[in-house]
Amino acid sequence: MSANLPRRTRHSRPGTLRLAQEVSTDWREIFQYRAALARLAVALLAILIILFGVKAWRHAFPHRLGERPPDGVLAMVQFSRMNRELTQSARDRAADQAPLVFRIDAQAHARIADDLKKDLQKVAAAKSFTDLPVNLRQLLGLTEVGPAVDPVAGNSSEKLAAFDRLKAATEDSLTEIISDFQRFLQRVEKTGLIQPEHLPRERVGSTRALVRDPDGNQEEVRLEELQLASVLQPGGRLDPARWNVFPTLGPIQSELESWLRRRSPETLVYDRVETQKRRQEARDGTPVEFDFYNVGQTLVMPGEMIDELKLELLQAEYEALEAQIPLGERVLRVCVVFLMLSVLAVLIGYHLVKHEPQLLWNFPRFVRYVALIVLGICIGRAVSFDPWRAEVGVVLTAVMVCAVVHNQVLATLTAFALSIVVTVACGADMARFSVMMSVCAAAVILLSGVPNRSTLVTVGTVAAGVCLLMHWGMLLVQSAGGTLLWRDINQWPLSLWSPLWCLAAGFLVSGSLPFIESWFGAVTDISLLELGDVSHPLLQELVHRAPGTYNHSISVASIGETAADAIGANGLLVRVGAYFHDIGKMLKPQYFIENNSGGINRHENLAPAMSTLIIIGHVKDGVDLAQQQGLPEPLIDFIEQHHGTTLVEYFYHEATRQAGEQPGHEHDVQESLFRYPGPKPQTREAAVLMIADAVEGASRALSEPTASRIERLVHDIVMKRLLDGQFSECGLTLTDLDKIEDSLTKSLIGMYHGRVKYPDQRSA
Numbered sequence: 001m002s003a004n005l006p007r008r009t010r011h012s013r014p015g016t017l018r019l020a021q022e023v024s025t026d027w028r029e030i031f032q033y034r035a036a037l038a039r040l041a042v043a044l045l046a047i048l049i050i051l052f053g054v055k056a057w058r059h060a061f062p063h064r065l066g067e068r069p070p071d072g073v074l075a076m077v078q079f080s081r082m083n084r085e086l087t088q089s090a091r092d093r094a095a096d097q098a099p100l101v102f103r104i105d106a107q108a109h110a111r112i113a114d115d116l117k118k119d120l121q122k123v124a125a126a127k128s129f130t131d132l133p134v135n136l137r138q139l140l141g142l143t144e145v146g147p148a149v150d151p152v153a154g155n156s157s158e159k160l161a162a163f164d165r166l167k168a169a170t171e172d173s174l175t176e177i178i179s180d181f182q183r184f185l186q187r188v189e190k191t192g193l194i195q196p197e198h199l200p201r202e203r204v205g206s207t208r209a210l211v212r213d214p215d216g217n218q219e220e221v222r223l224e225e226l227q228l229a230s231v232l233q234p235g236g237r238l239d240p241a242r243w244n245v246f247p248t249l250g251p252i253q254s255e256l257e258s259w260l261r262r263r264s265p266e267t268l269v270y271d272r273v274e275t276q277k278r279r280q281e282a283r284d285g286t287p288v289e290f291d292f293y294n295v296g297q298t299l300v301m302p303g304e305m306i307d308e309l310k311l312e313l314l315q316a317e318y319e320a321l322e323a324q325i326p327l328g329e330r331v332l333r334v335c336v337v338f339l340m341l342s343v344l345a346v347l348i349g350y351h352l353v354k355h356e357p358q359l360l361w362n363f364p365r366f367v368r369y370v371a372l373i374v375l376g377i378c379i380g381r382a383v384s385f386d387p388w389r390a391e392v393g394v395v396l397t398a399v400m401v402c403a404v405v406h407n408q409v410l411a412t413l414t415a416f417a418l419s420i421v422v423t424v425a426c427g428a429d430m431a432r433f434s435v436m437m438s439v440c441a442a443a444v445i446l447l448s449g450v451p452n453r454s455t456l457v458t459v460g461t462v463a464a465g466v467c468l469l470m471h472w473g474m475l476l477v478q479s480a481g482g483t484l485l486w487r488d489i490n491q492w493p494l495s496l497w498s499p500l501w502c503l504a505a506g507f508l509v510s511g512s513l514p515f516i517e518s519w520f521g522a523v524t525d526i527s528l529l530e531l532g533d534v535s536h537p538l539l540q541e542l543v544h545r546a547p548g549t550y551n552h553s554i555s556v557a558s559i560g561e562t563a564a565d566a567i568g569a570n571g572l573l574v575r576v577g578a579y580f581h582d583i584g585k586m587l588k589p590q591y592f593i594e595n596n597s598g599g600i601n602r603h604e605n606l607a608p609a610m611s612t613l614i615i616i617g618h619v620k621d622g623v624d625l626a627q628q629q630g631l632p633e634p635l636i637d638f639i640e641q642h643h644g645t646t647l648v649e650y651f652y653h654e655a656t657r658q659a660g661e662q663p664g665h666e667h668d669v670q671e672s673l674f675r676y677p678g679p680k681p682q683t684r685e686a687a688v689l690m691i692a693d694a695v696e697g698a699s700r701a702l703s704e705p706t707a708s709r710i711e712r713l714v715h716d717i718v719m720k721r722l723l724d725g726q727f728s729e730c731g732l733t734l735t736d737l738d739k740i741e742d743s744l745t746k747s748l749i750g751m752y753h754g755r756v757k758y759p760d761q762r763s764a
Contacts, residue, residue, distance in 0.1 A: 035361065035363070038363065039360065039363070039366060042366065042367055042370055043345050043349065043370065046345075046370045046371075046373065046374050047338060047341045047342065047345060049374050049378070050341055050374060050377050050378065050421070051334060051337060051338060051341070053374070053377060053378030053381060053382075054337070054377065054378070054381045054421070054424075054425035056333060056334045056337040056338070057330040057331075057333060057334050058322055058330075058333075059318075059321075059322065059325075059333075059427070060424070060425055060426055060427030061314075061315065061318050061385070061427055062427035062428070062429075063306055063311060063314045063315075063318075064306070064311075064385075064386060064389065065306060065307070065308065065311055065386045065387075065494075066305060066306065066491070066494040067305070067306050068303050068304065068305050068306070069300055069302065069303075069304075069306070070302060070303060070478070071302055072298060072299075072300050072301050072302040072303075072304070073298075073299045073300040073314060074296055074297065074298055074299065075293045075294065075295055075296060075297045075298075075299055075317055076295065076317070076321055077295060077317065077320050077321045077324060078292075078293065078294050078295050078320075079292075079293055079316060079317055079319075079320030079321075080290040080291065080292045080293070080316075080320075081290065081291050081293070081312070081313055081316040081317075082288050082289065082290055082291075082316075083289040083290060083291045084312075086289035087286070087288050087289045090286050090287075090289060091282075091283040091286045092283075094282040094283060094285065094286045095279040095280070095282050095283050096206055097206060097207075097208075097282065098206060098275070098278045098279045098281070098282040099206065099208035099209050099210040099220055099278060100199075100200060100206055100208070100209045100210070100223065100270070100275050101209075101210045101212065101270075101271040101274040101275045101278060102192060102194070102209055102210070102211050102212070102226070102268040102269060102270055102271060103211075103212050103268070103269045103271050104189075104190070104192045104211060104212065104213045104214065104267055104268060104269075105192075105266075105267050105268065105269050106213075106214050106267075108265070108266060108267045109185070109189055109192070109267040111265075112185060112263075112265045112267075113178055113181055113182045113185070115263065115265075116178065116181060116256075116259065117174070117178045119136055119139065119140070119259065120166075120170045120174055120177065120178075121170070121174065122136055123136070123140070123163075123166055123167055123170050124167060124170040124171050124174060126167065129142075129159075129160055129163045132163065138262065139258065139259050139262045139263060140162075140166065140255045140258055140259055141162075141254060141255055141258030141259075141262075142159045142162060142163055142166075142255070143159060162254070162255060165251060165252065166252050166255050169248065169251060169252055173248050176248045177248045177249065177252075180246035180247075180248045180249050181246075181249065181256065183246065184238070184242065184243070184245075184246055184249060185238075187237040187238060187242075188231060188237050188238060188267075189267075190211070190213055190217075190219060191211050191219060191221055191225060191226060191237065192211055192226060192266075192267040192268035193226060193227070193228050193231065193265055193266055193267050193268065194226045194227065194266050194267075194268040194270075195227070195228070195264055195266060196227055196229075198266065198270075199223070199270075200270050200272070200275070206223065207222060207223050207224075208220055208221070208222060208223060209221055209222070209223045209225075209226055210278070211226070211268065212271075225237065226268060228260065228261065228264060228265075229261075232257060232260070232261070238260075240253070240257070243256070243257075293317070299313055299314060299317060300314070311386065337424075340421075340424070341421070344417045344420070344421065347413070347417075348413060348414070348417060351409075351410070351413055352366075355409070356406075356410060358682055358683075359406065359410075364521075365520070365521065368519065368520055369402075369406070372398055372401060372402060372414075373398070373414065373417065373418065375398070376394060376395055376397075376398030376399075376418050376422075377418060377421050377422055377425065379394050380394040380395050380398075380418070380422040380425075380426075381422060381425040381426060384422070384425075384426040384428075385426075389497055389498070389501075390501045391422050391426055391436070392435065392436055392439060392467060392498045392501055392502060393498070393501025393502055393504055393505045394422075394501075394505075395415070395418045395419060395422055395436055395439075395440060396439055396440060396443060396460075396463055396501075396502055396505040397505040397508055397509060398414070398418060399411050399414060399415040399418065399440045399443060399444060400443055400447065400456065400459065400460075400505065400506075400509045401509060401516055401520075402414045402415075403443065403444050403447040404447060404450055404456075404509070404513070404516065404522065404524060405516065405520040405522040408444050408445075408447065408448060411440075411444045411447070412440075412441070412444050415437060415440035415441065415444060416437065418440075419433055419436040419437045419440060420433060422436065423436065431474035431475075431477075431478060434470060434474060435467060435470040435471055435474060435498070438466055438467075438470045439463045439466050439467045439470070439502055440463075442459075442462055442463050442466040443459050443460075443462075443463045446458070446459045446462060447459060449524075449525050450513075450524040450525050450526055451525045451526070451529075452525075452526060453510045453513065453526060454510075456506050456507075456509050456510035456513070457506045457507060457510050458506070459506055460502055460503050460504070460505050460506015460507060460509075460510075461503060461506060463502040463503075463505070463506065464499035464500070464502040464503045464506075465499070467498050467499045467502050468495060468496070468498075468499045471495050471498060471499075472495060475491070475495075513526070517632070521632060521633040521634075522632070522634075523573070523632040523633075523634045523635070525572055527632065528572050528573060528576045529572070531576050531579075531580075531631070531632075531635070532572075532575065532576040532579060536579075537629065538580060538583050538625065538626075538629055538631075539579060539580075541583075541586060542582075542583055542586050545586040545589050546582075546585050546586045546589035546592070546594075546595045547595070548589075548592070548594030548595040548596075548597070549582050549585045549586065549589065549592060549594055549595055551594070552582065552594050552696065552697065553578055553579055553580075553581065553582055554578075554579070555696050555751070556578040556581070556689070556692045556693050556696045557574070557575040557576075557578035557579055558575075558747070559692050559695075559696060559743075559744055559747035559748065559751075560574045560575065560577075560578050560688055560689050560692035560693075561574050561575040561578075562743050562747055563688050563691070563692060563739075563740045563743040563744050563747070564684075564685055564688045566739045566740065566742070566743040567684065567688070567732075567736045567739050567740060569683075569684045569685050569688060570685055573634065573685050574685050574688050574689055574692075576635065577634070577635050577637075577638035577642075577685065577686075577689055578638070578689055578692065578693070580622070580626060580631065580635050580638065580639065581622070581638045581639055581642045581689060581693065582618065582622065582693075583622045583625050583626065583639070584617070584618035584619060584620065584621035584622025584623070584624075584625060584639065585618045585621075585622075586625075587618075587621045587625075588614060588617075588618070588621075590602050591603065591611075591614050591615070592615075592618070594697075594700075603651075607655075608651040608652070608654045608655035608658065608674075609651075609655060609673065609674075611651050612648045612651045612652070612655075612673070612674050615648055615651070616643075616648065616676055616677070619639060619640060619643060619676060619677070622639040623636055623639050623640055626639055637682065637683070637686060638685075638686055638689055640678075640679065641678070641679055641680065641681045641682060641686040641689075641690070642681075642686065642689050642690050642693055643676040643690065643693075644676060644678055644679070644680040644681055644690055644721075644726040645675050645676055645677070645678040645679070645680055645724075645726070646675065646676055646690075646721070646724060646726060647671065647674055647675050647724075648674045648675070648676070651674060652669070652671065652674035655669045655674065656669050679729070680725070680726050680727075680728065680729045680730070681726065681727065681729065681730040682729055682730055683730055683731075684730055684731055684732055684736065686730060687726070687727050687730040687732050688740060690721065690726065691717065691718055691721060691740055691741075691744065692744060694717045694721070695713065695714050695717050695744050695748065696748070698713055698717060699713060699748050699751075699752070702752075705748070705752035707745075707749050710745055710748045710749055710752065711745045711749075714741050714744050714745045714748065715741060718737055718740070718741050722737065
C-alpha cells in the first residue's frame with residue numbers, strides 16, 4: 001500500500017473545506033461549493049466517456065473463440081454471410097483468366113530485318129558453299145544440325161542447289177528481299193513475338209494476352225498467337241501462303257522460314273506490374289458469394305466448440321441483429337447503462353465522502369483516480385475480444401495501481417466497480433465476473449505494502465494461480481461432463497491465456513512503478529527506503545549546517561516510527577518524514593536552540609514578533625527546499641503539518657509581557673500572529689510526527705528525566721494538542737492517542753534510562 005496519504009492543498013488555511021462529517025449531514029450543502037460542482041462535473045464527464053468507450057448503444061458480442069455453448073446458438077435474425085471459400089475460388093479463377101500484358105519492343109522488331117540482311121550479305125559474299133559459316137548454314141536450313149555431320153559430305157545436292165539459288169537472289173535483289181521481308185512481318189508488328197519458354201510462370205489458366213505498342217494502342221489476342229510456331233502455321237498471321245505474295249521471297253521461302261524458326265526473334269517485353277494490376281482488378285470485380293441463414297437456424301450445435309469459422313458466422317449474425325435494432329431501443333440501453341454507472345459512481349462517491357474526504361477534495365488526485373477507472377474500463381473492453389482477451393490483466397493492473405497509490409479498501413471498491421462494468425461491456429457472464437473479482441481480491445489482500453519490487457511480481461504470480469483455478473472451477477461447475485472437459489485439449493491453451501495476462505500485469509506495474517509514483521504523487525516503501533538513506537543530499541547538508549537539528553530529527557524518527565506502528569499507521573513513512581521535517585532550519589540554524597551550544601542567543605536582540613517569524617519561517621523554507629530537491633508530496637506534507645496551527649508559546653507570552661508593561665497596550669497582541677499557518681495534520685502519520693517532535697524537544701529540557709516526569713510530560717503535551725484542536729482533521733481516536741502516549745513514554749524512558757553506578761566507577 002502506498003504512503004501517498006490524502007492531503008490538502010498546499011498552504012491552505014484549515015477549515016476552508018468542510019469536514020466529511022459535516023458535509024455528509026446535509027447533502028444539499030454540497031452544491032453550495034464550486035469545488036463540489038467541479039467534482040460532479042468530472043464524474044459526469046467520466047460516465048460519458050465510459051458510455052462511448054463501451055459503446056453503450058450496442059449489445060456486447062458475447063461469444064469467444066474456443067467456447068462451447070451448452071445450449072447451442074440459433075439465428076435470431078435472417079442474414080447472409082460471405083462464403084470465403086467460394087468467393088476466393090471465384091476470384092482466383094478470375095485472376096488466372098486475366099490477360100497477360102506485354103509491351104512491343106519496336107527496336108527488337110527492326111533488328112529482325114537487320115539481322116537477316118547481315119546474314120544474306122554473308123551468303124552473297126561467299127564464293128562457295130564451304131565458305132559459308134556452319135552456323136549460318138544451320139540457320140538457313142542448308143545442312144543438318146548436329147556435331148557428327150561432315151560439313152562437306154553431309155550436304156546433298158538439294159542443299160547446294162538451295163545455296164546457289166539463295167546466293168543468286170541475294171546478289172541480284174538483296175534490297176528488294178529485305179524490303180519485302182519487312183512488309184511480310186508487318187502482320188506481327190502490332191502483336192509481336194515471344195518464345196514459349198519465356199512466358200511468365202503466373203500465366204496459369206490465362207489464354208489471353210494484351211499487347212501494347214509504343215503509341216499506347218493495345219490489342220487483346222490469344223496467347224498462342226504470340227508464339228512463332230503458331231504464327232507460321234497455316235491460317236496464322238504469317239501463313240506460308242503469304243510468302244508467294246512477295247516475288248522476291250517465294251523462291252527462297254524455305255530458307256527464310258528456317259531462318260525465322262532458328263533465329264527465334266522476340267519483340268515483346270512482359271509487363272509484370274500491369275499484369276498484376278489486371279489480375280487484382282479481376283479479383284476485385286468478381287462478385288461475392290453469399291450463404292443465407294433463416295431465423296431459428298442452428299449456427300452452433302449444443303456443446304460444439306466455436307472455431308474461427310463459427311466465430312465469423314456468429315459475428316455476421318450479431319452485426320445483422322444490431323442493424324435492425326431501432327433508435328428507441330438504443331436510447332433506452334444508453335439510459336440503462338448511464339443509470340448503472342451513476343449508481344456505481346454514487347457508491348464510490350459516498351465512500352470518498354465518508355472515509356476519504358481528503359482524496360475527494362484534492363482535485364488533481366481525484367481527477368487521476370477517476371482517469372484510472374475510465375482507462376481501466378475502456379481499455380479492458382477494447383482488448384476483451386479475440387485474439388487478445390486481456391480484460392482480466394487490464395482490470396488487475398488498474399486495481400494494483402489503486403492499491404499501491406491509495407489503500408486496500410478503496411482498491412477493493414474499485415475492483416468491484418471495474419469488474420462489473422467490464423463484464424457487462426464485454427458481454428460476459430457471472431463466471432467471468434467471479435474470476436475477475438477473485439483475481440483482484442487476491443492482489444489487494446497481498447498489497448498491504450510494497451517493500452520491494454519483487455512483491456508486485458509475486459502478487460501477479462499469485463493472481464495468475466487464482467485465475468487459473470477459478471477458470472477451471474467455473475468451467476467444471478457450468479459443464480455437465482467434467483471428465484470430458486479435462487480431456488479437451490483445446491481448453492488448456494485458452495485457460496492459460498488470462499493467467500498469463502495476470503502475470504504480465506505484475507511485471508508491468510513493477511516495471512512502471514517509478515512512473516506511477518511520479519504521476520500519482522505516491523510514495524511506496526521502496527521509495528521511502530531509498531529516501532531514508534543518510535547519504536541523501538538534504539540530510540548531508542543538514543548534518544553540516546545544523547547538526548543539532550539532525551540529531552533531533554533522528555531521535556524523532558526513532559520514537560515516531562514505534563508510535564505509528566503501535567496504532568497500525570505507516571511507521572516507515574513517519575520515520576522518513578521525521579528525517580526531513582526540520583530541513584528548513586538549516587538556512588538559519590543559529591536561531592534554533594538545538595544548534596546553539598552555549599553561544600549567543602540571537603533572539604535576545606529581536607522583538608518577539610520577529611523571532612516568531614523566523615521560527616515559523618522554517619516550515620516554508622523546508623517546503624521550498626523539499627520542492628527544489630523533488631521530494632514526494634507525502635514528505636512535504638510532514639514539513640507543512642508537523643506544527644499544525646500551534647502557538648509559539650514562548651514568544652507569545654514574551655510579547656504579552658512586554659505589551660503589559662506599556663499602559664494601554666495590554667490587549668494589542670494578537671494570538672493568531674504567533675501561530676503556525678498550518679494546515680493541521682491531515683493524516684494519522686502527520687499527527688504522530690507532531691506529538692513525537694514536541695515531546696522529544698521538550699524532554700531535552702528535563703533536568704532529571706525520570707519515568708514519572710517523562711510520562712507526565714508526554715501526557716501534558718498530548719492533551720494540550722488535543723484541546724487545541726490539532727487532531728480534528730486527521731482521524732485519530734482517543735484510543736489511538738492513548739497508544740501513542742504509551743509508546744512515546746516507553747521510548748523516551750529507554751532513551752534517558754539511568755545507569756548502575758558501581759563503587760569504583762566514576763560518573764560517566
